[in-house]
Amino acid sequence: MTKIVILGGGTGGTLVANRLRRLYSEADAEIVVVDQDDHHVYQPGLLFVPFGLSRVEEIVRPRARQLHSGISFKEGAIESVDIEARLVHLSDDATLPYDVLVLATGAVLAPEETEGLLEAGWMERVFTFYEPESATALEKALRDFKGGRIVVNVIDMPIKCPVAPLEFCFLADWYFTERGIRDKVQLTYATPLDGAFTKPVASKQLGSMLAEKGVELVTEFNTGEVDGANGKLIAYDGTEVQFDLAVVIPLHSGAAYVGRSPGLGDELNFVPTDERTLQSKVAPNIFVIGDAANVPASKAGSVTHFEGETLVENVKGFVAGEALIPGFDGHANCFIESGFHKALLIDFNYDTEPLSGHYPAAIGLPLLKESRLNHLGKLMFQWFYWHSLLPGRDIPGIGSDMPVAGKTQVKKSERSAS
Ligand SMILES: Cc1cc2nc3c(=O)[nH]c(=O)nc-3n(C[C@H](O)[C@H](O)[C@H](O)COP(=O)(O)OP(=O)(O)OC[C@H]3O[C@@H](n4cnc5c(N)ncnc54)[C@H](O)[C@@H]3O)c2cc1C
Numbered sequence: 213m214t215k216i217v218i219l220g221g222g223t224g225g226t227l228v229a230n231r232l233r234r235l236y237s238e239a240d241a242e243i244v245v246v247d248q249d250d251h252h253v254y255q256p257g258l259l260f261v262p263f264g265l266s267r268v269e270e271i272v273r274p275r276a277r278q279l280h281s282g283i284s285f286k287e288g289a290i291e292s293v294d295i296e297a298r299l300v301h302l303s304d305d306a307t308l309p310y311d312v313l314v315l316a317t318g319a320v321l322a323p324e325e326t327e328g329l330l331e332a333g334w335m336e337r338v339f340t341f342y343e344p345e346s347a348t349a350l351e352k353a354l355r356d357f358k359g360g361r362i363v364v365n366v367i368d369m370p371i372k373c374p375v376a377p378l379e380f381c382f383l384a385d386w387y388f389t390e391r392g393i394r395d396k397v398q399l400t401y402a403t404p405l406d407g408a409f410t411k412p413v414a415s416k417q418l419g420s421m422l423a424e425k426g427v428e429l430v431t432e433f434n435t436g437e438v439d440g441a442n443g444k445l446i447a448y449d450g451t452e453v454q455f456d457l458a459v460v461i462p463l464h465s466g467a468a469y470v471g472r473s474p475g476l477g478d479e480l481n482f483v484p485t486d487e488r489t490l491q492s493k494v495a496p497n498i499f500v501i502g503d504a505a506n507v508p509a510s511k512a513g514s515v516t517h518f519e520g521e522t523l524v525e526n527v528k529g530f531v532a533g534e535a536l537i538p539g540f541d542g543h544a545n546c547f548i549e550s551g552f553h554k555a556l557l558i559d560f561n562y563d564t565e566p567l568s569g570h571y572p573a574a575i576g577l578p579l580l581k582e583s584r585l586n587h588l589g590k591l592m593f594q595w596f597y598w599h600s601l602l603p604g605r606d607i608p609g610i611g612s613d614m615p616v617a618g619k620t621q622v623k624k625s626e627r628s629a630s
Pocket of ligand 1: 247317503
């Protein structure tokens with residue numbers, strides 16, 4: 213019997229466990245999932261909490277209930293992995309031996325790494341919506357906000373869902389318009405990037421939308437310090453952005469146990485991983501899914517979902533002593549909520565920019581274009597998450613590779629001009 217241990221019971225760990233359980237009989241493989249708590253948060257829902265459009269209770273479910281029968285759930289904090297001994301150490305001194313290890317421990321927030329961020333003003337005028345407690349506190353702060361400058365600031369990349377801070381800006385524009393005080397609120401988006409987003413075509417489109425909605429864009433802003441007492445962000449080069457309320461996306465890193473495990477991670481505690489096979493580069497029997505990997509794809513639930521098929525195929529191939537398939541193409545697919553009941557959709561992979569057109573084929577959801585249909589898609593996605601994506605079911609018509617049908621190709625000259 214093959215012992216498969218999956219570290220992390222979030223998006224990637226859950227869907228991989230369920231797909232593997234379907235693949236192997238209980239006589240052929242033992243599957244154990246480890247997580248430090250039993251609260252599975254639907255993280256895309258955190259965006260809506262500060263605007264009173266969702267509550268944390270509505271986006272959290274027990275982890276164990278998302279796992280098919282025949283999968284053991286072990287609640288406990290991971291202390292370290294001993295690659296040589298093929299052993300996981302938990303903080304209660306328990307150990308778990310494995311034949312195959314799947315790392316699905318995601319990315320963690322590291323607000324303590326930014327000077328001043330957790331000091332004066334934290335949870336009073338400085339918040340993040342990237343975790344439930346602060347997203348809930350921010351809801352009250354926004355409700356009480358009567359006017360002034362709000363800055364949304366990404367401290368540094370990589371972050372989970374790189375479009376979420378932009379969505380926050382768009383929703384803030386809608387929220388204060390609805391409250392009738394938009395003219396009293398100045399919105400600023402301060403980013404370390406040289407544009408609104410990483411990909412040129414999408415960056416141009418999203419930058420225009422910020423401008424249309426009256427959101428000031430401050431680029432190449434590398435936050436060195438958050439001064440909550442005096443309401444300012446201070447960049448390493450000395451430039452400052454004033455605020456009455458700051459919504460900060462803290463630095464991200466891989467889970468701390470990765471750093472405690474000799475040879476497992478890089479300097480940010482992400483795990484070196486082959487970007488196509490999802491086999492780790494640290495040991496052949498270790499595979500990595502989702503935000504924990506150092507692959508050059510977005511840190512997004514959609515990416516994690518699309519990786520699942522290749523990873524499961526390759527675990528099967530590895531156990532059978534067969535060659536691995538370079539199956540993952542970097543496919544990412546993100547709805548971008550733009551306020552006023554509309555959203556955009558972007559679809560891209562390692563080789564192809566987000567392009568206009570339709571998804572998943574010539575007839576489908578409009579790409580890079582605001583529409584009510586995309587907004588409904590974003591809202592419906594929560595249902596798909598719990599009922600299709602986590603159980604490891606294939607969604608009809610949606611494959612894991614990026615579809616090329618329906619996309620409008622962009623000429624090289626237009627791409628470099630944008
Ligand atoms: C505000 C926000 C909005 C987002 N919006 C979108 C969106 O619209 N679309 C999209 O595709 N993606 C979105 N994402 C990103 C998406 O949620 C993540 O990319 C996805 O959940 C990654 O899955 P994962 O399995 O890698 O990590 P996770 O789902 O985060 O799971 C990691 C698990 O590992 C566990 N763990 C970590 N360390 C330890 C330890 N030492 N011991 C035990 N357990 C441990 C954690 O408890 C956690 O359950 C958003 C994220 C945020 C924060």
